[in-house]
Amino acid sequence: MPLYLALICVGALLAVSVYAIVQRRNPDISRNVYRLCIALCGILFLAAVMPRGAHVVSATLPLGLPWIGMHFRIDVLSAFFLAVVNLGGAAASAYAIGYGAHEKDPMRVLPFYPAFLAGMNVVVLADDAFAFLVAWEFMSLASWALVLTHHHEAENRRAGFIYLLMASFGGFALLMAFGVLGGVDGAYDFASIRESTKEAWKAGLVLALAIVGMGSKAGLAPLHIWLPLAHPAAPSHVSALMSGVMTKVAVYGFIRVIFDLLGPPAFWWSVEPMTFGAASALIGVLFATIQSDLKKLLAYSTIENIGIIFIALGLALAFKANGLALPAALAFTAALLHVFNHSLFKSLLFFGAGAVLSGSGERSIERLGGLIHSMPKTAFLFLGGCVAISALPPLNGFVSEWLVFQAILLSPSLPQWTVKLLVPAIGVALALSAALGAGCYIRVYGVAFLGRPRSEAARAAQDPDRWSLGTMAVLLTLCLMAGLLPSLLIDTISPAARDFVGGRMPTQAELAWLSIAPVAQSRSSYNGLLVFVFILFSAYSAKWVIHKFGSSRSRRAPAWDCGYIETSPTTQYTGSSFAQPIRRTLGVLAFSVRERLDMPAPGDMRAARLSVDIKDRIFDYLYAPLTRAVETCASGLNILSLLTIQEYLALVFGALVFLLVLVAI
Amino acid sequence: MSSDLFMVSNALIGIPAAAAIAVALEPEYRRSAIINVCASGATFLFALVLLIVEPESGGYLFVDDLNIVFIVLSTFIGFTTSVYSATYIDHEIETGRLTSANVRFYHAMYQALMCAMNLALLASNIGLMWVAVEVATLTTVLMVGIYRTPHALEAAWKYFILGSVGIALALFGTILVYMAAEPVLGHDAMVWKTLMQQASRFDPRMLNVAFVFLMLGYGTKVGLAPMHAWLPDAHAEGPTPISAVLSGLLLNVALYAVLRFKMLLTANAAAITPGPLMITLGLASLIMAAFMLYRRDDIKRLFAYSSIEHMGIIAFAFGMGGPLANFAGLLHMTMHSLTKSAIFFSVGHIAQAKGTQKIAEIRGLTQSQPALGWSLVAGVVAIIGLPPLGIFMSEFLVVSSTFARQPLLAIPLVFGLLLAFGALLLRLIGMAFGEPSRDAGEVKASMLPLYAHLSLVLLAGLYLPSHLVAWFQNVARLLG
């Protein structure tokens, strides 16, 4: 029943796409489409959380490969991701009711938006390789069209190109992975794949291909380059979907293939996800820290969070391979919890960025500032998102990252030395990225929302409409709830952990006062509610003390100007200043930074200039040579199109003689 | 033996032949366009009748599971192209690029081409098939050169020379097949049916040499590298409906011949397996064409190279053999024909609207010509193998089955596919998006054939009717 309901809703989403095209002249079309999307995502969310009984539900439609059909299935894992997708989808649609009104050419968004939602839903429902890949590529295709919404800017066109090319690269990797799994006879349905035997080399191949395929979509370094280009290019509600939700669909694919289809793991499977995860976490956060484009920054931060999720998944593999069911369940739960949490706060932050963009027209934090005065509501909600993503209690980001750390602390129980040595190093990387992540968001908030406006646009900015604010408020509330009541979520996830890693965390609902305890209460536990109460209490008591003994009224004074006369807002501490220490210390290593200072001689009245070039080394060392190689080959081979008829005949003649010689001997 | 069948398959030859004469006698170009459409439509209807009539053979024509797929496809595209051609030619006459005498000739050649292709597909005799392919070549040569510009003449000349050499090699191969079969079959040694039944008794060494000639000879017409050189120019310089017919039909007809002979060799256990040769030529075409795509600045040449690329994929799939790969090859061929002709339909009108074929001067189509622009997007998205369109399904099967059987062969295949993907996507984004470039004039586009093709491709990507599947599977089994 829930499955059929879900499939009908997917069909309805596609119908909404058609409706958008048919009704393109209708002035209300934008609202109508988004309303329909909210409704359908809502139903899909209900279908995901609807009790399914003990059974796994499956269905086959006579579509796709004729001798296989299209298989669909809901189990605990797909239900969880279905909920994540549609929660994000409903939120983005609700936000877009207001935000979409700013769109100049809505017909470049409306037909593709519901299709994008439908694609993501089908990926999590698919139960055979063909359906999975069709949905997967369809999702890429629809989001590609959305990335090209503002196609007049060359940068966006480039983003669209790189995005779809990378998506297709990943798609081919998955295609080959499924080719190995499906075998010579082409048994592509997941049920037969599960039953087939996989030799070690096959498993290794599939693992590598899955990392490449799913990783390229999730934004795993070094396949992440499209993400900071494409996510900012799309309209903000689509960016939120791509960053918050679509990357999670890729995580789903990874779990499905590695934890489910590939059978019992070997311990070395964990190395790849953990290493690439750690690399992504670090690269993501470092680039986020030095970015000044708000949406680009959020995209880099997504890379970081995907890294954290893959670290947790790698840990779960390592524990599972060694039969350590409880730690495996802990790591797996942490990963899924982080998936859920990240989808919430990343959507919230992108909505905030969208509000800033539509309110001020600026994406660069260097030209913002003081938004807390001009858009106070957005500022508050954005602050919540920043706190959540920086993994500060009592919000939800803390819980999942804390659980990942708990899992890392259990790694000494692993028998293999490789993993035993690797995991602490990963832990260090994770700690570093968590700290840097917090620093990164302090920078964003401090530069963009606090201080004084750096531009007229920032001064004149306004809070967005009710729909946008309402959606953000709902998301923030959900973040808070997930932070305060993680035990409910953990218990919801535990059936998935049971099915996929063969163990479950202790039932958290039995613990008193809504605490959570990853292994046992005697070892470590966390109580979000308690922290929340403590924070509220100390904050209010501080306020009380200050107001009691100090002044009871807030005063505004001019900014301290070091004794100089003129203080333009440009003298404020900027985002680049904030990032400078990190850029200087890690610049050479990670970003190949070049700083050029043009200091006029004394007496020269010209302004001094400091210019900073930041390059992505991965782009320079991996992608640029590839592009050059293709260019060189293309130019070299191009001679073939300029030959004379005679030379073409010579080619044919040569081929003929060569083959005759072959036949003769 | 059913006499109805003979009426039907004779009609497939007779209608176009009669129409060619009728059109040649008709001075008014609009009326001749109508005759052209009607004759092509009638041919298509008769081809559909063939689907219902029990396939049997006899005389000089025969119908079996393999060629009926080709026949229906080719008459369908012949029909839609004739519809498209009517509007296209109208515009060419209005802008003075063609005179009505040219058009009279053009329509006569169009029908002659249809006749020749149907004959090539239906012929029960390898000699007759060869004659038909030769005639098809000559008619297209004349149509490619119809604009009489130096470039068009050069393209036609190149096509003619390379095509004649190819066809000569194919004839030599045909003679060798006859000589291999003659000791066993006597004077019946050119009839498909008997050839196939007795194939295991032929001298394998003779067959090997014959296949080299046939593969290179008919391979020239398929457009496989290194014999491909005629193809881009012929596509680019002729009228666009002819580009659509070349890519959508003529390449298939040549491919059909190659497949027939491949079956013959497969049936003889002692002969070389034709697979490796087809795989090599296929991969060479795919990768060569994929690289060439990057340096194109003419929109029709771009898609002509993409045809070479896809013929490479198809040859590769048939070279791999086995039920999955053969099925994929047939499906890919069908989908490629439909998609590529649809792309040429839109490209033709785009070139008319923008007054140029230069890619650099075509920008922002989705804004300036939304219908054409989005159709081009849909067509290119289909041709680069994205779902939910039909080519995705065949590429899925080719790549995954190849990777399961011969992982090392799958790597160059995927490499080539990705290269071509990148090149076409790059050009597509440049042409379809961005600030629109200046229009040269109004164009009454005929969108119906375009939509028909695209919706068939979309449908096939999601759902293949079981009849079609049964057919394809049957043929895939025949191909071994």
Place this chain on the structure above:
Amino acid sequence: MEHLTIDIAHVLAGALVLTSFMLLYQDRLSGLINIYTLHAVVLSLSVAWQAYYQDAPHLYVTAAIAVIFKAVIIPFSLRRIIERLRIHRTVEVVGGVGVTMLIGIFLMALSLVVMLPATASADPLAREDIAFALAIVLLGLLMMVTRRNAVSQIIGFMSLENGLILAAAGANGMPLVVEISVAFSILIAFIVIGIFLFRIRERFDNVDLFELDRVRGGRS
């Protein structure tokens, strides 16, 4: 008697190959046309001998076509063309005569090596005939590859077609339809080439293929 018949057939086929070599060697256009006439005559003799030997009267038709069409009409019109275009000058040869002849000998050897084992079971007449025919085909191709001038390329192509006819005639009892179609297609081919030559002359100063290539002007 049997031996003598076969020997005569082989001598004729061998003469055809020899004429092909002469074509390859000849570097003046008018000389080329003369040798092509010889080529066609030898072909028709060879086909006629096959007709006699196989007792296949329809082959006499083919022989007659070869004489009338290829040995008379075509050389005549080719001469007209080169006179009208004023290209009696020397044919440029790409790669040098010596190398070309060496390659030609290699091709001859190759065709024997390829064909003799393949035709072991065929009747002895067909055996060598088909090997010679392959050699003529390959030599014709070689000529097309090494010559720059369109007229000499056409002659190369036509000598290639002659090889095909020799093969078809040598194949025991091959149905008439093929011979006619070959002759017919050559007719069409020639007409088309004629049209093209005419057009090309109209557009360009001469029919040198390099001139044609010059109009490309960096198109791609």
